[in-house]
C-alpha cells in the first residue's frame with residue numbers, strides 16, 4: 215500500500231482553492247480512480263511525492279524531460295541566465311540563437327515566432343493560416359488535441375476526452391461551425407470535407423503522430439496524402455509537433471515520415487521543461503505575422519530569457535548527441551516487446567502502439583488506428599493496470615488517452631524494473 219497521507223491532505227486543501235484541486239484536468243486521476251499524488255521533486259528517471267514514495271516517471275512532463283529530470287547542463291544554463299534578470303520584454307540574443315537552432319534543425323521552418331505554450335502556438339497558427347489564405351474554416355481530427363483554444367475543443371482528445379467533454383461548453387456555435395472534423399488515418403473523410411467546403415478551408419491541423427488519444431501513428435502514405443490534398447486545395451498544412459518535435463527526431467515527425475508542414479507548432483521540449491511554445495514555417499506565411507505583416511500576435515513573456523537558456527541547452531545537447539533517438543527508440547522497443555510477451559502469455563487482448571520513445575498500451579485485440587479504435591478499448595482494465603503500476607513504483611499517464619514518454623535517464627536496469635512492475639501489474643488485474 216502506498217502511503218498517501220500528505221498527498222491526500224494537499225488534495226483536500228487544493229479542492230477548496232483550485233477547480234477540481236488541479237491545474238490541468240488529467241492530473242486529477244478521475245479517469246483511473248483514487249486521488250492524485252502531489253509531486254515534491256524529480257531527478258533523472260524518478261519522481262518523488264510528498265509522502266516520499268518514489269516512482270519511475272513515464273510521463274516526463276508529457277514529453278519535454280527527454281533527458282530526464284534536473285538535467286545538470288539545463289539547470290546551470292537557467293542559473294546563469296537568472297543572474298541577467300528574469301524577463302526583459304525587449305529583444306535579446308538568446309531569442310535569435312533559439313530561432314537559428316530551430317530553423318537549422320527543422321527544414322520546413324524558415325522563420326519562427328516564440329510564444330509561451332503549445333496552446334498559444336496552435337491558436338496563433340490557425341489565426342495566421344486564416345489571415346494568409348483569407349478563409350475561415352479549419353479541419354482537425356477526432357481525438358487529436360491541440361491545446362485548449364476554442365477552435366480545438368471540438369472532438370478533442372487528451373483531458374477533454376478523459377473528462378468526457380470533447381466538445382466543451384463555452385465554445386460558441388460560430389466557432390464550432392468553423393471546425394470540421396475528419397477521421398485520423400482516413401483520407402476519404404478529409405476529401406469529403408474539402409469537397410463539401412470548397413474554397414472555404416484555411417488550414418488542416420494534425421498531430422502527425424497522435425499522442426492525445428493514446429499514441430496512434432499515421433499509416434503509410436496518410437501524411438503524404440494530406441500534403442498533396444492541401445497543395446491541391448490551397449490549404450495550409452499545420453503539423454502540431456508539440457509532443458513529437460525534437461522527441462522523435464531532431465526534425466520531428468516530419469523528418470521520420472518525410473513530409474513537410476507549412477506551419478509547425480512546437481512546445482514544452484523547446485523550453486527544456488519551462489513554459490514555452492513556438493510556431494514557424496514557410497517565410498511567405500510567417501511574414502504575415504505582425505509587425506512584418508497584418509496578423510496580430512504578441513506576448514510580454516515570449517522569448518523569456520530563462521526559457522530560451524533552458525531550451526537552447528536542451529536542443530544543443532540533442533544536436534550533439536544524435537544517437538539519443540536510436541537509443542531511446544531501442545529502449546522503448548525493449549519495454550514494449552517485453553510487455554507484449556507478458557500480455558500474450560496471459561492470453562489478454564492488447565494493442566501496443568509505438569513510435570520512437572512514445573508508446574501506448576490499449577486493452578483491445580483490435581488495431582488502434584483512429585479515435586474509434588482508441589475509445590473502444592477497455593479503460594477499466596487500463597485503470598486497474600495504472601493503479602497496479604503505481605503500487606509497483608511506475609508512474610504512467612493517468613489516462614488511457616495519453617502517450618507514455620521514455621527519457622534517456624531510464625537505464626537498462628530501470629527498464630527491467632518497468633517490465634517487472636508491468637508483469638506483476640498484469641498478473642494481478
Ligand code: HOZ
Nearest residue numbers: 238240241276372373426
Ligand atoms: N493535456 C496534457 C497532455 N496531453 C496534460 C497536461 C498536464 O496535465 O500537465
